[in-house]
Amino acid sequence: MQAWAIAVVSVLGLLTLFVLRTTGGKITRPILNDIPDIAIGGTLWLALSLLTQRPASSALLWAVLAAGLLLADHTKRQILREPVVFADASELFLVFTHPRFYLPYVHPAIFYGIGGALVLATAWLFSVESPAMPGNPILSRVAGALLLLLPIAAYFWRPSLNLMAKVLRKLGPSGDPVLDAEKLGMLGSFAAHTVCSRQERPERQAACSFGIVTVPPDKPPVVLVQAESFFDIGRLDPALPSPLTEYAACRDRAWRYGHLNVDSWGANTTRSEFAVISGASPADLGLDRFNPYHSFARGPIDTLAARLRRAGYLTVCVHPYDRRFYSRHKVMPNLGFDQFIGGEAFGARHGQLVSDEILGAWVNDFIARQTQPVFVFAITVANHGPWPTQATTPGPFASQLGGYLDSLMSTDRMIGQLASSRWLNDDGGIFALYGDHQPSLPALTRGGFDIDSSTDYFILNNTCPAGNQRDIDVHMLGHSVADCLKDRFLRSSNVRAARPFSGVGN
Structure with missing residues (x-):
């Protein structure tokens, strides 16, 4: 290499290490903690340098990618209260296919301005830098390819995967992304979590069992609704009447209701979605808890839907959006659904958000046309942020909640549609609804409201008397729906047992 290239590589290497330290949340730490980042980053730089024969350009490319990681991590910590995790790699492509869910949270000057300038600078350096790696170029490129391909092959071969996991566990990963990023560095924690999650996944998948679901003889319709960014805003000021009148009416006559403790804030819908339908806790999923659809649910899983299907129900999941988003088109059949219906059933264009009221009307019409027992799992999307700053709905919360209030009122009207069906x-159907996570609204964290990350739920069964509040974790909600069915079964059994025998004489 030329002297200038050595200098550029050295400076960019130190800069990249500083960026990775900043991303990991521990700028000042012992150099030993940097060894995983140095080893992984050095290997990636060497592989790309051998493949392209351009060491300085390769160093700049990895520095730019490290800066992008820092931006993504900072944004995620600010909006969602957690760092970037290894499973977020599956969302990288979604940034470009569904930008409205990601790019509005990053300032355009940073993403398009600074980001675009860095990309152009990297492309320019690749175009002007002369090949400078020593040795035969063909052999160098083969060596570079092997540096990338061998670890990938080892990751997919079970014996070598077990060995890799054993070695990485000696570094002491805790499974907490914040602590592991500080201790092992971002690249080190990504490597440890990626390898260990794959190594332990088959055992965790095999242990994932929803349990027995007892269905009453009449097999009532069951509708479970996951409402995007929903919670009872009446909690913001209990002294004021909640504007969510339809929700309040359902809650007051619900078989069971309460706060729902969820494992996310502002996003990561799939966590709540999978937890409810599978009954699996974060501890059951291990590292796959960050995004169960990334790999964990790519095989058949025992779920509430699977159990109801065995009991004779037609099981249907409806999400009025791109059916490929988060690979739901591949996941839902594995979760026990006979049908998965996406935005195509609503004539939705790419990226269009279908209103909750349209979804509610669709559910009512769909059930009315069925001739067999049906279980519908409806996943709303219209209340996804970001929201306009101004609300058109009047009320005491309009100034703080802005356009979120308007979307929430549409959800409330959908609740009324389903509750009057x-x-x-x-x-004699069963209607359950819950919020997947809190909305990512600054007003909830910096507006003086005393609100935690829990959402709200209810289970409505008009054949049973109203129950009491019971606050539960999100993975227990599907089991609560099963408990409601069992309670219905026991009540019907008691009625039959108490009914006097009426014989017919000769």
Whole structure:
């Protein structure tokens, strides 16, 4: 290498290490903690340098990518209260296919301005830097390819995967992304979590069992709704009446209701989604808890839907958005659903958010056309942020909540549609609804409100008397729906047992 290239590589290497330290949340730490980042980063730089024969350009590329990681991590910590984790790699492509869910949270001047300048600078350096790696170029490129391919092959071969996991566990990863980023560095924690999660995944998948679901003889319709960014805003000021009148009416006559403790804030819908339908806790999932759809749910899982299907129900999941988002089109059949219906059923264009009221009307119409027992899991999307700063809905919370209030009122109207339906009131159905996570609104954290990360839920069964509040973890909600079915079964059994025998004489 030329002297200038050595100098550039050295400076960029130190800069990249500083950026990784900043991203990991521990700028000042012992150099020993940097060994995983140095080893992984050095290997990646060497592999790319051998492949391209351009060491300085390769160093700049990895420095730019490290800066992008820092930006993503900082944004995620600010909006979602957690760092970037290894499973977020599956969302990298989604940033470009569904930008409205990601880019509005990053200032355009940073993403397009600074980011674009760095990309152009990297491309320019690649175009002007002369090949400078020693040795035969062909052999160098083969060596560079092997540096990348061998670890990948070892990751997919079970004996070498077990060995890799054993070695990485000696570094002492805790499974906490914050602590591991500080201790092992970002690249080190990504490597440890990626390898260890794959190594332990088959055992965790095999142990994932929802349990027995007892269904009453009449097999009532069951509708479970995951409401995007929903919580009872009446909690913001208990002295004021909640504007969510339909929700309040359902809660007051619900078989069970309460706060729902969720494992996320502002996003990561799939965590709540999978927890409810599978009954699996974060401890059951291990490192796959960050995004169970990334790998964990890519095989058949025992779920509430699977159990109801065995009991004779038609199981349907409906999400009025791109059916490929988070690979739901691959995951939902593994979760026990006979049908998965996406935005195509609503004529939605790419990126269009279908209103909750349209979804509610679709559910009512769908159930009315069925001739067999049906379980519908409806996943709303219209209340996804970001929201306009101004609300058109009047009320005491309008100034703090802005456009979120308008979307939430649409959710409330959907609740009214479903609560007044024939399948619920005439056919004795069961209607459950819950919020997947709190909205990522600064007003909730910096507006003086005393609010935690829990959302709200209810389970409505008009054949049973209203119950009491019971606050639960999100993975227990599916089991609570199963408990409601069992309670219905026991009540019907008691009625039959108490009914006097009426014989027919000769």
